[in-house]
Amino acid sequence: MASVSERMATAPTTRAAVEAANLHRAIFIAIAVFLAGAPFLLYPVFLMKVLCFALFACAFNLLLGYGGLLSFGHAAYLGTASYICAHTAKVWGMPPELAILFGTAAAAALGFVFGSLAIRRQGIYFAMITLALAQMVFFFSLQAPFTGGEDGIQAVPRGRLFGLIDLSRDTTLYYLVAVIFLAGVLFIYRVIHSPFGQVLKAIRDNEPRAISLGYATNRYKLVVFTLSATLAGLAGATKAIVFQLASLTDVHWTMSGEVVLMTLVGGMGTVFGPMVGAAVIVTMQNYLAHLGAWVTVIQGIIFVICVMLFREGIIGVIAKKLKRPL
């Protein structure tokens, strides 16, 4: 998207880019410190929910903010991973680390297949195709016997990490989730700032130019699509272990819409925006849960406000004030 590209520094060779990298490092350290202390202040289950969605939003942002591709079906990867992870942990009795791995791998495979189909079209068509494909996954999840239909897969055992660490205590599990989250976002950060990421941004800003420079743009798009699906899957699989549940909510299209909203609120094409956006939206849902259907209305209003007045998102605005990419 055009407005995103203007704000981004392109090559990390300038002085400003080095300063930005230092700033980012400082912020990551601050996040790590905060995460280490947070469970003493806040309800760990709530924190884990925020972290899972933050990772999901960051994965989505990798595709939208840096690949310029708006997927409206990211729930498919979150949900598939969550179902596969729950199934392997519950029915096959796998330890949690393997279950998460299986779930993530399933999302990666699905992302590769759907990505190959969707990148044949661009822009709005791309969004509609991803949405339609995700809807197929939804119907599959509803009908397939192993997903349990509306009941979902319940009572998923949290198990013992590497056969040693008992995860049934919320705080213990919280630290595992925090580590997964940090690893995920640092990986995304690396991808964005690698040569691969540079080419990606070039494609996003001007695809014909990138093609004329000799890049096989479709291959780049497919890789970033698959990566994004994989990381979304990682978030989904972790979520299944946290809540001991894989349900239809995770594959429904409203979930796909929610992740777009999180990214939009936080600031798409920023490193930290999706995390902030996820925290804002999850907190809102948690504290406004008693309002029932009004939550949908409020989310819709936030959507409209963001699109009309606030297209850069929270972190985008701050970055503009600081004149530094965040």
Place this chain on the structure above:
Amino acid sequence: MFELLGIPPQALFGQLLLGLINGSFYAILSLGLAIIFGLLNIINFTHGAQYMMGAFVAWMLLNYAGIGYWWALLLAPVIVGATGIVIDRLFLARLRDLDHLYGLLLTFGLALIIQGLFRNQYGVSGLPYSIPPELAGGRNLGFMFLPNYRGWVVIASLAVCLATWFVIEKTRLGAYLRAATENPTLVQAFGINVPRLITLTYGFGVGLAALAGVLAAPIYSVNPNMGADLIIVVFAVVVIGGMGSILGSIVTGFGLGLIEGLTKVFYPEAAATVIFVVMVVVLLVKPAGLFGRTA
């Protein structure tokens, strides 16, 4: 299921006819989307919500003002179309110069708001809306019992689709529209008020969605969620047809209704997914869609 494979041809006719009826809704909705897309270059995610509004306005007219089906058929599209014009003036007009994806996001947000508000007000159990007495009952066609109202739906939607096609392809107004799609600046230079043309087009497309809603009200229950899932299917219809031609979207709509109808007989478990499967196949073979111009 096996006894169904040997289904007599008569029963098959019946099922095909039912498919055609469902296809009518796909056709009107994808036609509306195609017209809006043609001129505004956005996918109107609110379309499903506006379809729902059409049904609700018909219900409200009956219950609050005592206005029956036939007037609702005329009034509801006008009323909902007017709200569409407001939406365009207030929101969409200000997004014209931005990436078209913002239009998609905006209409998505609006859909959430509208559906949420209706859900709060009317619940989700659905409200009853009766078939107008003139069309009650049905006739025996020999191979099936066809309720008169369903027959009316097919005829009405075919008429509306063809009339729309005629206006756009064969009249002067349609010529302006098509020209404005190709080159708005040039058309503006000829003294045509393009922004107004765009706004009215959006209103018209929305009105079509509302019309489909009124047609649907007596058959399906009037329910705030009635458009939410339907719109995703219609998106798939649009991808299959490609946004190239008005006629294309009409033909695709009816055609997919037929395919879905057949699936309900031979493999009902897949009835919800068959359109998506067709979409995948079309994407593999013809990425621009059946009637699409280049991507």
Place this chain on the structure above:
Amino acid sequence: MKTGRMLLATALVALFAGGAQAQVSVKLGVLNDRSGLYADLSGEGSVIAARMAAEDFKAKEKGINVEIISADHQNKPDIGSNIARQWYDQDGVDVILDVPTSSVALAINQITREKNKIFINSGAAASDLTGKQCSPNTIHWTYDTWALANGTGSAMVKTGGDTWFFLTADYAFGHALERDTIAVVEKSGGKVLGTVRHPFPGSDFSSFLLQAQSSGAKVIGLANAGGDTINSIKQAAEFGITQAGQNLAGLLVFITDVNALGLQTAQGLVLTESFYWDLNDETRAFAKRFAEKSGGKMPTMVQAGVYAGTLHYLKAVEALKDKDSAKVMAKMKETPTEDPLFGKGEVRADGRKIHDMYLFEVKKPEESKGPWDFYKLVATIPAAEAFRPLDQGECPLVKG
């Protein structure tokens, strides 16, 4: 566990401090659908019912402090289990009531067991709650799919509806309902001519109804729920299927659905419920008081179940002067139940509450004397036959 013990400790402290008049504070959470499909049959009405139970029991005078809170689970297991965890962990809730959605109910069943609290379900249909997934902490009060399938299935066959065709929602719940009903129909000597699985949620059922029609079955069993059932019934009327002599059997239809459909469309439908407001003088008296508080709506069987369940729980707490989960559950199971709405009954070892079930037929418009006058009683299924026998549920609690 820890919080449970702490609460017990505080309760004991209160017991000694309070002297002769023992004080027990209990917190009841009514968790149900307040905005969606089941909002009418549970929703605020269930909260009203729980409050009425506390008032009728005169809990305050008996030294029991009752606090009732409520929340909306939006019919999603993830949201429901989140609320339940928070209620048990942070808000000190002792009992969760209602939970009309099966998927959410199964999740709450797990969490309640894990946290050792009490779950009195009224609204959910899943017979697994007292079957494979039964828990020492759960009571299933009002009905379940087995009871509905049994009531409607056997009664229809007895009255001559011996050939069936099923319209089944294609997901776990629909399959279970279909399976249970087929078993009953075949046991009673009926025959199943075919089934068709429709997508869930669906909007157009005409194609499936035509298939049902051409099967020539006397009864079309609707193994679906909510909006799907309503649309199936509506469209069956539209296509003249009921007029042509085939009967519809709703396997999960509530009085609120009949209200939404209107008698014109719903007439002749046969269904099973465990409570109807117009059964006897006591239910009518309750319904009258209920309607005054709920803006004229009559209580559903789900709301009646919340009332009766709350009453039975408070009785156990009063007898024990204690709210320890294990003790209260034991007391509730050993004391026979008695209340104005369901009459006499019992809570079985697997958590299943046993009472009579009733088979109703929806009246014709001309037979109805006014709003909510919907049902004709066709048959009463005695408690002993109404529910799945204890030894057939595969509940691990029973074997012991």
